[in-house]
Amino acid sequence: MYLGIDLGTSAVKTVLVDGAQRVIASESRPLTTASPLPGYSEQDPAQWIDATFATLDALKVTHAGELAAVEGIGLSGQMHGATLLDASAKPLRPCILWNDGRSAAECRILEQRWPALRATSGNKAMPGFTAPKLLWIATHEPEIFAATKLILLPKAYLRLVLTGEAIEDVSDASGSLWLDAARRDWSDAALAATGLSRDHMPSLVEGCAPAATLRSELAQRWGMARRPMIAGGAGDNPAGAIGIGAIRPGTAFISLGTSGALLAPTSRIAANPDRAVHTFCHAIPTMWIQAGAILSAASCLAWIARLFGVAEAELLAPLGSRPQAPSPVSFLPYLAGERTPHDDPVVRGMLDGLSHGTDRGAIVRAVLEGVAFALADCRDVLADVGIAVPEADVIGGGSRSRFWLSVLANVLNVPIHRFAEGETGAAFGAARLGRLAVTGEAIDAVCTPPRRVETFEPERVLVDAYAERLPAWRELYRPRQ
Numbered sequence: 001m002y003l004g005i006d007l008g009t010s011a012v013k014t015v016l017v018d019g020a021q022r023v024i025a026s027e028s029r030p031l032t033t034a035s036p037l038p039g040y041s042e043q044d045p046a047q048w049i050d051a052t053f054a055t056l057d058a059l060k061v062t063h064a065g066e067l068a069a070v071e072g073i074g075l076s077g078q079m080h081g082a083t084l085l086d087a088s089a090k091p092l093r094p095c096i097l098w099n100d101g102r103s104a105a106e107c108r109i110l111e112q113r114w115p116a117l118r119a120t121s122g123n124k125a126m127p128g129f130t131a132p133k134l135l136w137i138a139t140h141e142p143e144i145f146a147a148t149k150l151i152l153l154p155k156a157y158l159r160l161v162l163t164g165e166a167i168e169d170v171s172d173a174s175g176s177l178w179l180d181a182a183r184r185d186w187s188d189a190a191l192a193a194t195g196l197s198r199d200h201m202p203s204l205v206e207g208c209a210p211a212a213t214l215r216s217e218l219a220q221r222w223g224m225a226r227r228p229m230i231a232g233g234a235g236d237n238p239a240g241a242i243g244i245g246a247i248r249p250g251t252a253f254i255s256l257g258t259s260g261a262l263l264a265p266t267s268r269i270a271a272n273p274d275r276a277v278h279t280f281c282h283a284i285p286t287m288w289i290q291a292g293a294i295l296s297a298a299s300c301l302a303w304i305a306r307l308f309g310v311a312e313a314e315l316l317a318p319l320g321s322r323p324q325a326p327s328p329v330s331f332l333p334y335l336a337g338e339r340t341p342h343d344d345p346v347v348r349g350m351l352d353g354l355s356h357g358t359d360r361g362a363i364v365r366a367v368l369e370g371v372a373f374a375l376a377d378c379r380d381v382l383a384d385v386g387i388a389v390p391e392a393d394v395i396g397g398g399s400r401s402r403f404w405l406s407v408l409a410n411v412l413n414v415p416i417h418r419f420a421e422g423e424t425g426a427a428f429g430a431a432r433l434g435r436l437a438v439t440g441e442a443i444d445a446v447c448t449p450p451r452r453v454e455t456f457e458p459e460r461v462l463v464d465a466y467a468e469r470l471p472a473w474r475e476l477y478r479p480r481q
Contacts, residue, residue, distance in 0.1 A: 001016060001017070001018055001019070001024075001066050001067070001069040001070045001071065002016075002017045002018075002070060002071065002072045002073070002074070002431045002432075002434045002435045002438075003015070003016060003017070003056075003067075003070050003072075003073040003074070003228070003431060003434060004017060004073075004074050004076065004239075004426075004427040004428055004429065004430035004431030004432070004433075004434065005052060005055070005073065005074070005075050005076070005158070005427065005430060006075075006076040006077070006236065006239065006426040006427035006430060007048055007052070007075070007076065007077040007078060007154050007155050007158055008031070008077075008078055008236065008257065008258070008426070009031065009033065009043075009078050009097065009098075009099075009257075009258045009259075010030065010031055010033075010258055011028045011029060011030050011031055011051070012028065012029050012031065012048065012051035012052050012054075012055055013026065013027075013028045013055070013426075013427045014026065014027050014028070014052070014055035014056060014059065014427065015427040015428055015431055016059055016063055016066055016067065016070075016431075017428065017431040017432075017435075018066070021432075021446075023428065024063060024066055025059055025062060025063045025066070026427070027054075027055035027056075027058045027059055028055065029050075029051035029052075029054045029055055030051070031043060031047050031048070031051055032047065033097065034094065037102075039100070039101040039102055039336075039337070039345065039346070040096075040100055040101075040102055041096070041097040041098075041099045041100040041101075041336070042094035042095060042096055042097060042100070043081070043094060043095050043097060043154075044091075044094050044095075045083055045091045045094075045095055045154070045157050046091075048154060048157065048158055049158065049161050052158060056222050057221075057222075059222075060221075060222050060223055064223055067222055067223060067224065068223045068224055068225050069225065070224055070228050071226070071228055071229065071438045072228055072229050072230075072231060072431075072434035072435050072436075072437055072438035072439075073162075073214065073228045073229070073230045073231070073434045074230070074231045074233050074234075074239070074429070074430030074431050074432065074433035074434030074435075074437070075155045075158060075159055075230065075231070075233035075234075075430055076155065076233055076234055076235070076236050076239035076240075076426040076427060076429060076430040077153065077154045077155025077156075077158065077172060077233070077235060077236060078097070078098055078154050078155075078235075078236055079098055079153065079172055079175040079235040079236060079237070080097070080098035080128050080129050080130050080153070080175045080176065081095045081096065081097050081098060081130070081153055081154045082095060082096045082130050082133040082134060082137070082151060083095045083151065083152045083153065083154060083156075083157045084137065084144060084148045084150075084151055085148070085149060085150040085151070085152065085157075086147050086148070086149055087147075087149045089150065089160060089166075091157075092144050092147055092148060093141070093144055095154060095157075096133045096136075096137075098128045098175075098259070099128060099259065099295050099336045099337075100127065100128070100133070101127045101128075101336070101337045101345030101346065102127065102133075102136055103127045103132035103133050103135065103136040104127050104132075104345050104346070106127075106132040106133075106135035106136045106139070107125035107126060107127060107132045108125075109135060110125045110131060110132055110135060110177070110193060110194065111124075111125050113193040114189060114190060114193035116189065117177065117190065117193075118271070118273040118274075120180050120181070120182075120187055120189070120190065121174070121177050121178075121179060121180070121181055121187070121190065121273075121279070122174075122181040122182075122269050122271040122273065122278075122279025122288075123175075123177060123181075123271070123273050123278055123279055124273035124274065124276055124343060125177060126276065126339060126343050126345070127337075127345045128295070128339060128345075129175060129176060129177045130151070130153065130175070130176035130177060130178070131176060131177035131178055131190065131193075131194050132177070134148075134151065134194045134195075134196065135194055135195075138194075138195055145195070148200065149199075149200065150166055150200060150201075150202070151196070151200050151201065152166065152168070152202060153168060153172050153173070153175075153176065153235075155172060155233060155235075156168040156172070156202050159211065159212065159230060159233070162214055162215060162218060162230060163211070163212035163213060163214060163215060163230055164212070164215060165211065165212035166202035166203065167202050167203050167204075167205060167211045167212055167232070168201075168202040168203070168204055168205075168232075169204070169205055169206065169207040169211075169231075169232035169233050169234055169235075169283065170184045170204055170205070170206060170207070170232075170281040171207050171234045171235045171238040171239075171280055171281045171282060171283045171289075172233070172234065172235040172238075173186075173204060173281075174279065174280045174281040175235055175278070175280060177190060178190045178191055178194075178196075178201070179281070181269055181271075181279050181280075181281060181288065182269060184204070184206075184281055185204065186198055186201055186204065205232040206232055206283070206284070206285050207231065207232045207233055207234040207238065207239075207242070207282075207283030207284060207433050208231060208232065208283060208284055208285075208433050208436040208437060208443065209231065209232050209437060210229050210230075210231065210232075210437045210438075211229075211230050211231055211232050211233075211437070212229075212230055213227040213228065213229055213230065214227050214228050214230060215227075228434075228438075229434070229437050229438050230434070230437075231430075231433040231434045231436065231437035232283075232433065232437070233283070233430055233433055233434075234283035234429065234430065234433060235280065235283075236255075236257070236426045237255055237261055237263055237280070237289065237291065237426075238280060238281075238282055238283040238289055238429075239283060239425075239426040239427075239429035239430050239433070240253070240255055240263075240395045240396075240425040240426045240429055241253065241263065241265060241282065241283070241289060241429065242283050242284070242429035242430075242432050242433060242447050243395065243425040243426060243427075243428040243429030243430075243432065243450075244393050244395060244419065244425055244429075244449055244450060245447050245448050245449035245450070246263070246265050246393070246449075247265060247282070247284055247287065247443065247444070247447050248265060248267075248287075249264075249265060249266050249267050251264070251265055251393075252264045252387075252389045252390075252391070252392045252393075253392055253393040253394065253395060254375060254392050254393070254394045254395070254396075254408065254416075255297075255394075255395055255396045255425075256297050256298050256371075256394055256395070256396035256397065256398025256399055256404070257297060257298055257395075257396035257397060257398070258296075258297065258298055258299045259293065259294060259295050259296065259297055259299070260293070260294040260296070260297025260298070260371060260374070260375060260396075260398075261278075261291045261292065261293045261294065261378070262291065262292045262375050262378040262379055262382065262389065262392070263289050263290070263291040263292075264289065264290050264291070264382060264387045264389065265282055265287055265288070265289055266287070266288050266289070266290055266387070267286065267287060267288075268288070269288050269290075270288075270290050270385040270386065270387060271290070271385070272290075272381055272382075272384055272385045275340065275341045275381040275384060276292075276293075276339050276340040276341050276342065276343040276381070277290055277291065277292055277340060277381050277382065277385070278290070278291040278292070278293055278339075278340070283429070283433060284443050284447075290382060290385070290387055291340075291378075292339075292340035292341070292375070292377065292378020292379070292381055292382055293339045293340050293378070294333065294338060294339060294340060294371070294374045294375065294377075294378065295334070295335075295336045295337055295338055295339055296333045296334065296335040296336050296349070296371075297333070297371050297396070297398060298396060298397050298398040299335065299336075300331075300333045300335060300349075300367050300370070300371055301315070301316075301364075301367060301368070301398070303335060304363065304364060304367050308360060315360070315364045316364070316401050316403060316404075318361055319361060319364065319365065319403045320403060321402040321403055321406065322402075322403065322406040322456075322459075323365065323403065323406060323407055323410070323462060325462075325465060326365075326369060326465050326466055326469050327362045327363075327365035327366040327369055328353055328355075328358070328362055329351060329352065329353045329354060329358055329362045329363055329365075329366035330350075330351070330352040330353050330366055330369075330370065330469075330472070330473050330476060331349065331350065331351055331352075331363075331366040331367050331369065331370030332347075332349050332350040332352075332370055332473075332476050332477060333349060333367070333370045333371045333374050334347045334348055334349045334350075334477075335348065335349045338374070340377060340378050340381060341377050341378075341380075341381045342477065342479070344479055344480075346480050347477070347478075347479065347480060350476055351363065351366065352476055353366075365407075368401075368403065368404045368407050369407055369411065369466070369469075370473070371398075371404075372404075372407050372408050372411040372412070372466075373411060373466075373469075373470055373473045373474075375408065375411070375412065376411055376412060376470060377474075379412055389412070389414055390414060391414050391415040391416070391417065392408075392412070392414060392415075392416055392417070393416075393417045393418075393419065393449075393452070394408070394416055394417065394418055394419075395419070395425035395426070396425070399418055399419070402418075402454070402456070405418055405454075405456045406456045407466075408456070409456040409457060409458045410458050410459060410462040410463050410465075410466050411466045411470075412458075413458045413463045413467075414458065415455050415456065415457050415458070416455070416456040417452040417454070417455050417456075418452065418453055418454045418455075418456070419450050419451070419452060419453060420450070420451065420453045432446055432447055
């Protein structure tokens with residue numbers, strides 16, 4: 001038996017997977033995010049621990065026998081968060097999250113200090129990444145910076161609590177700007193540019209490699225027969241790729257979680273940092289992932305549901321399973337700024353084309369279409385470096401909406417595929433990494449694609465209608481001066 005634990009932004013999800021790769025049970029606990037000032041986004045690391053322990057405590061109640069047989073654990077996590085620890089490994093402040101936009105000025109400073117940043121990391125300095133956050137801390141909270149002895153990404157902090165070891169995998173580390181993406185190792189020059197050294201960093205492993213064993217007292221708490229091995233694990237999107245078998249060039253997938261992304265595994269780095277394409281190491285050796293990322297995806301649907309005061313399912317139900325035509329309303333999904341292709345942390349969302357005749361359905365359709373158009377921007381910047389997307393699988397909570405997947409198929413003009421349990425993709429991928437760390441099996445033998453349960457084909461009339469709308473939608477974006 002194997003466990004996959006996904007430390008997301010809105011929840012911790014834990015899945016229990018058997019030797020036949022069947023999900024036997026799953027548990028989830030919510031997380032909350034604080035925004036003390038506009039553009040800020042933080043979480044208390046204690047939440048992550050409480051939520052994770054709650055999922056495992058619940059599994060012990062419902063599946064004690066299966067939990068006792070767990071041999072390997074994989075971790076997946078929200079990327080880029082800056083968790084700052086003191087000499088006693090205690091958090092010094094709330095974690096600054098991936099969607100925090102406060103460090104735009106520090107991004108410019110970092111690129112000036114270290115001109116090789118883009119060539120080495122494969123990425124442009126953007127506020128979501130970890131390194132600029134530390135420059136902000138050094139300027140605005142110097143006492144915190146001085147007291148910082150260890151900097152961990154969210155799931156690495158969870159691993160520290162579970163094992164006592166400070167270890168990170170290269171996929172998550174490549175979202176920090178401190179990693180040399182080609183060498184898959186920390187860059188001393190990058191660390192020096194932020195006033196840090198390797199002493200502040202965890203050790204590195206590949207995602208499918210053994211990292212550390214669970215603390216004995218925690219194994220006893222959950223009734224485990226032996227101390228399970230915890231794998232290196234992966235950032236949420238690389239873990240999602242493992243979960244759906246996207247481990248070779250020529251595959252592509254869309255993540256429709258709190259944020260969104262269009263991702264393609266590659267056997268070489270195909271960076272396009274000037275257009276805000278992300279370069280990450282994959283969770284398996286000698287592979288990378290190129291990604292266009294948008295900061296708000298399923299969170300846009302959650303936002304409009306809150307405004308109307310109804311459940312998301314109630315908003316979606318009247319839409320049916322496919323669009324009849326584009327909405328007369330347009331929506332920019334930049335509720336928290338945007339990454340690809342604009343790298344604009346201060347831009348905000350917009351509804352355009354409202355009239356007295358606008359109803360709720362038109363607004364909901366516009367929200368779903370706006371996210372799809374943003375993913376079309378991601379498709380185009382990937383195409384600039386020769387990465388074609390002939391079809392795409394979809395994972396994340398948004399994959400439950402058949403209407404949304406039909407919109408995506410027509411906006412992107414490619415077949416879109418859905419899995420039965422697509423919303424647990426990252427946790428399932430983490431469980432696979434936990435298995436690989438224990439068994440040493442061939443990666444191809446374990447990371448097979450799950451069965452697709454439905455394919456959404458583009459329809460020519462709708463493809464043409466959305467293609468006609470896309471240029472006008474793009475014209476709505478105006479950078480703030």
